[in-house]
Amino acid sequence: MKVLVVGGGCREHALCWSLHQDPEVEKLYAAPGNAGTALHAENLPIAADDIDSLTRLAQELRPDLTVVGPEAPLCAGITDAFGRHGLAVFGPSSRSARLEGSKVWTKELAQRYGVPTAEARSFDDPREAISFSRGFPFPQVIKADGLASGKGVFIATDFSQAQKAIVSLMEQRLYGAAGQRLLIEAFLEGVELSAFALFDAKQYSVLGVAHDYKRIEDGDRGPNTGGMGAFLPSPFVSPALLRQIEESIFSRLHAACIGERLDYRGVLYAGLMMTREGPFLLEINVRFGDPEAQVLLPSLETPLSEIARATCRDELGSLRLLRHRRSVVGVVIASSGYPENPRLDDRIIVSESKTPASGMQGLLFYGAAKETQGILRTAGGRVFTAVGWGDRLAEARERAYEQVSAVSFPGMHFRKDIASFLAGRPVPEREEG
Numbered sequence: 001m002k003v004l005v006v007g008g009g010c011r012e013h014a015l016c017w018s019l020h021q022d023p024e025v026e027k028l029y030a031a032p033g034n035a036g037t038a039l040h041a042e043n044l045p046i047a048a049d050d051i052d053s054l055t056r057l058a059q060e061l062r063p064d065l066t067v068v069g070p071e072a073p074l075c076a077g078i079t080d081a082f083g084r085h086g087l088a089v090f091g092p093s094s095r096s097a098r099l100e101g102s103k104v105w106t107k108e109l110a111q112r113y114g115v116p117t118a119e120a121r122s123f124d125d126p127r128e129a130i131s132f133s134r135g136f137p138f139p140q141v142i143k144a145d146g147l148a149s150g151k152g153v154f155i156a157t158d159f160s161q162a163q164k165a166i167v168s169l170m171e172q173r174l175y176g177a178a179g180q181r182l183l184i185e186a187f188l189e190g191v192e193l194s195a196f197a198l199f200d201a202k203q204y205s206v207l208g209v210a211h212d213y214k215r216i217e218d219g220d221r222g223p224n225t226g227g228m229g230a231f232l233p234s235p236f237v238s239p240a241l242l243r244q245i246e247e248s249i250f251s252r253l254h255a256a257c258i259g260e261r262l263d264y265r266g267v268l269y270a271g272l273m274m275t276r277e278g279p280f281l282l283e284i285n286v287r288f289g290d291p292e293a294q295v296l297l298p299s300l301e302t303p304l305s306e307i308a309r310a311t312c313r314d315e316l317g318s319l320r321l322l323r324h325r326r327s328v329v330g331v332v333i334a335s336s337g338y339p340e341n342p343r344l345d346d347r348i349i350v351s352e353s354k355t356p357a358s359g360m361q362g363l364l365f366y367g368a369a370k371e372t373q374g375i376l377r378t379a380g381g382r383v384f385t386a387v388g389w390g391d392r393l394a395e396a397r398e399r400a401y402e403q404v405s406a407v408s409f410p411g412m413h414f415r416k417d418i419a420s421f422l423a424g425r426p427v428p429e430r431e432e433g
């Protein structure tokens, strides 16, 4: 089969790597792809959110399957556009993608279907928001309704911070139309978790859970990023807790999708807070996480094409999902200045002798890296994800950091505590069994 992967980050390199090993996949394209996807796929220079050009391209190439990495093309309707030409996409329609595109709509949906989530109110008038904020307990969380590349969330510890956030989102339109409406919600305490499930129009199936590291610096300091590292499995999620996540989060969200006739087909990523009262939904993403995909994909034994095809055909009920019993760790290598102002065009050296061939329990996924005239340079914020796996978490971590040491460029930055500390606690090895 022919497969098109849309996107150009480390996650999309991981998708191409996974599909490349899949015996069903004969030809792989990536749009726009990057220097890493080029190792497995033919890169086509079309931006991931240029739906018209992608649709014309797909009409020519006729891929049997399209796998979409980022949220922007999903929210912009790539699945609907391809569907009008009879082309299957592993990823939800634009109506379903509102689960990521509108936090207000999703909060109301979660409340209606009994999904545990922080108490919240929505506002479209800044004066009303400010007056509510004054009387609501602190810390409180202020969230822009729309897409803001993960930056539209503020944790305010006092009223003056809250007021500043409301004014910058709603009046100064820091993130444009994303700030037309906002949510003010209660602050939840606990350990965060990224939980992934496959949804089709009839069934759902849990894919796995991973921990993501959102802050730029060790010890969870500094600004939020798209994610600086990830690992799985979680030693903090017992089988009983996993069942609770399934019952109180995924099964209710799936009921919501059925109830609202969303016909959701793709990966659903639930950002959760594990509180004393159990798992609470923080947000929904309608795609794989980045860097979570880089650890999730090497943990799956069932080929991705089989997973995607079953999802697109509403056949999840008969899919047998097999996983490797291994720990996987991913460490993001970012460019200098990320996340505020990533420096571009730094020359990158990758030591071939230190990068094992795939299958040797370590991989280097390329993200914002471009190659011109044989020279590799930084082209954005998150440049690589170094991944390692093994029977034990300690081995996986060691292999991931070995991969990191294969890379060098001026100002490269990575966290040194991935999979060794989480939310201020040492990460234990998981119990056997």
Ligand code: AMP
Pocket: 118, 141, 143, 150, 153, 185, 186, 187, 188, 189, 192, 214, 271, 282, 283
């Ligand atoms: P979101 O995009 O809604 O997931 O928010 C981004 C980040 O803000 C999350 O990953 C959490 O770290 C934090 N966050 C969001 N909502 C809450 C909340 N209600 N309580 C505590 N932290 C939150």
Ligand code: GLY
Pocket: 150, 212, 226, 227, 285, 288, 289, 290, 291, 292
């Ligand atoms: N790692 C968080 C995300 O992909 O949104």
